[in-house]
Amino acid sequence: MLDFLNKKIYFVGGKGGVGKSTTSAALALLLSKQGKKVLLVSTDPAHNTGDLFHINMYGEITSVRTSLDVLEINSEKETLRYINGVKDNIKGLVKSTMLDEVHRQIDLAAASPGAEEAALFDRITSLILETIHQYDSIVFDTAPTGHTIRLLTLPELMGVWMDGLLDRRKKINKNYAEWMNDGEPVEDPIYEKLIERKDRFMEVRDYLLNHNQTEYLFVLNAERLPILETKKAIETLYQHKIHVHTLVVNKVIPDKADGQFMEKRRENEKVYLHEIQDVFANKRVLLLPLLDRDISSFEDLEAFTINLESCLLAGREQHR
Ligand SMILES: Nc1ncnc2c1ncn2[C@@H]1O[C@H](COP(=O)(O)OP(=O)(O)O)[C@@H](O)[C@H]1O
Ligand SMILES: [Mg+2]
Numbered sequence: 001m002l003d004f005l006n007k008k009i010y011f012v013g014g015k016g017g018v019g020k021s022t023t024s025a026a027l028a029l030l031l032s033k034q035g036k037k038v039l040l041v042s043t044d045p046a047h048n049t050g051d052l053f054h055i056n057m058y059g060e061i062t063s064v065r066t067s068l069d070v071l072e073i074n075s076e077k078e079t080l081r082y083i084n085g086v087k088d089n090i091k092g093l094v095k096s097t098m099l100d101e102v103h104r105q106i107d108l109a110a111a112s113p114g115a116e117e118a119a120l121f122d123r124i125t126s127l128i129l130e131t132i133h134q135y136d137s138i139v140f141d142t143a144p145t146g147h148t149i150r151l152l153t154l155p156e157l158m159g160v161w162m163d164g165l166l167d168r169r170k171k172i173n174k175n176y177a178e179w180m181n182d183g184e185p186v187e188d189p190i191y192e193k194l195i196e197r198k199d200r201f202m203e204v205r206d207y208l209l210n211h212n213q214t215e216y217l218f219v220l221n222a223e224r225l226p227i228l229e230t231k232k233a234i235e236t237l238y239q240h241k242i243h244v245h246t247l248v249v250n251k252v253i254p255d256k257a258d259g260q261f262m263e264k265r266r267e268n269e270k271v272y273l274h275e276i277q278d279v280f281a282n283k284r285v286l287l288l289p290l291l292d293r294d295i296s297s298f299e300d301l302e303a304f305t306i307n308l309e310s311c312l313l314a315g316r317e318q319h320r
Contacts, residue, residue, distance in 0.1 A: 004246065004284070004312060005034060007215040008132060009207060010139040013233065014219035015226050019250035019288075020044070022295045023219050024141030025052050026305040032068040033305075036136035041127060042072045043120055044143040052301050069135075073123055075116050082119035083110045093189050125204045132207075153240045166194050209241050217246040222272035231279055246284045248308075249276060254289040286311040 012024040021044065028040035039061065042049040049072055050057040053064040061071045086106055094102050109115060124140065132138060169191045208214055218233065220226035234244045252273070253266050276285060288307050295304050 004215060005031060007213060008137055009128065009214040010137065011142055011214070011216045012140065012219060013142050013216065013244075015229050018219045018221050018226055019248070020219045021048055021052070021141050022301070022304055023217070023248050023250065023288075023308070024139050025049055025301055026308045027217075028068060028070075028137075028139040029301065029305045030309055031137050031139070032065065035067070037067045037134070038069070039127075039131065039135045039138045040068065040070045040141065041124075041138060042070070042141040043075075043124070044141060045075055049141065051296060052298065054298060071127075073120065075120055078123050079110060079116050079119040082115075082122050083107070085122075089193055093193075125200055128204050128207055129200060153236075163198075166191065166198070169194060211243055211245075215246065216242060216244045217248060218244055219248045219250055220276075221251050222249055222269045222276060224272065227272060227275060227279065234280075244283070246286065247276070247280055248286045248288055249273070250288045251290040252287045257290075 010024075010027060012020050012027070014020045021042065024040060024042070028038045032038045040049065049070055053070060055062060055064055055070070057070065057072045059072065059074045059077055061069050064070050083106060087103060090102055090106070091099075127138065173191065216237065218230050220230045230247070237244060253262060253269055257266075273287070286308070288304070288311060291300065291303060293300065295301055
């Protein structure tokens with residue numbers, strides 16, 4: 001049906017509470033119903049994906065129905081895993097007398113801002129590079145906007161940071177060679193490791209920037225702040241060469257909602273819906289109705305998914 005449903009990777013972003021997790025779960029469900037093998041990954045620390053599928057998850061990939069697996073990433077655990085990985089890498093590379101000091105430095109780095117994102121990004125990187133071949137699609141339900149943007153722009157930042165590290169490493173190596181080895185170049189396993197990591201970042205970056213493979217969608221509500229925030233987020237991502245083509249405007253007051261109060265709310269909403277059409281004129285805008293209850297069960301999720309599907313179909317009609 002649509003190009004939109006033929007992507008390998010989806011990132012779903014937006015402010016907290018607008019409906020990212022619901023939309024991600026619905027998209028994953030829809031893709032799986034189309035016969036695709038799908039992995040839904042939640043990177044939001046406030047997970048509720050497991051609840052939607054009535055399943056307890058323990059940070060592992062869990063099958064929730066035929067051709068649909070779910071993974072909730074626990075960022076604290078990821079940071080620990082990441083740090084232990086770094087320590088493992090270093091083992092054998094530094095003198096044992098230095099090990100304590102090196103570990104102390106690594107632990108300090110682990111507590112610094114950004115370490116959690118680096119760890120999360122590392123996990124996303126390995127999911128993309130190592131797991132993608134087992135699935136037709138991976139849907140990433142991301143944390144609220146600011147976080148997502150930092151995450152998605154990380155390969156670029158990491159690239160710069162890596163280059164800095166590599167440069168420093170080269171210099172140290174040169175000095176070392178001059179002092180110890182009468183100028184003969186020495187083998188440097190740390191340098192090799194850094195290069196290896198850089199290559200991985202570059203590879204994942206290729207995925208993230210390939211718009212035939214990766215789709216970014218933003219979820220928002222027809223209200224002033226989500227519109228502003230979405231606009232800003234889309235611009236920032238654009239600067240990093242990431243193009244957002246699809247917006248889900250969720251919780252739109254349905255026609256059948258009646259009463260004076262609802263009429264007033266609808267009038268108010270209309271203004272914002274027009275604004276959305278204006279501000280995001282060149283994007284695919286999907287309007288999803290507010291349901292009469294929270295989406296907390298699989299049955300509710302199915303109802304939401306049917307709405308998403310019919311919106312996509314209607315969109316296709318419009319585009320013809
Ligand atoms: N269309 C909708 N109709 C009714 N409730 C909704 C709708 N979309 C989302 N919700 C509810 O809104 C809340 C926030 O949704 P969620 O998907 O968790 O947002 P996010 O992941 O962006 O924080 C949840 O309680 C969810 O059940
Ligand atoms: Mg969420």
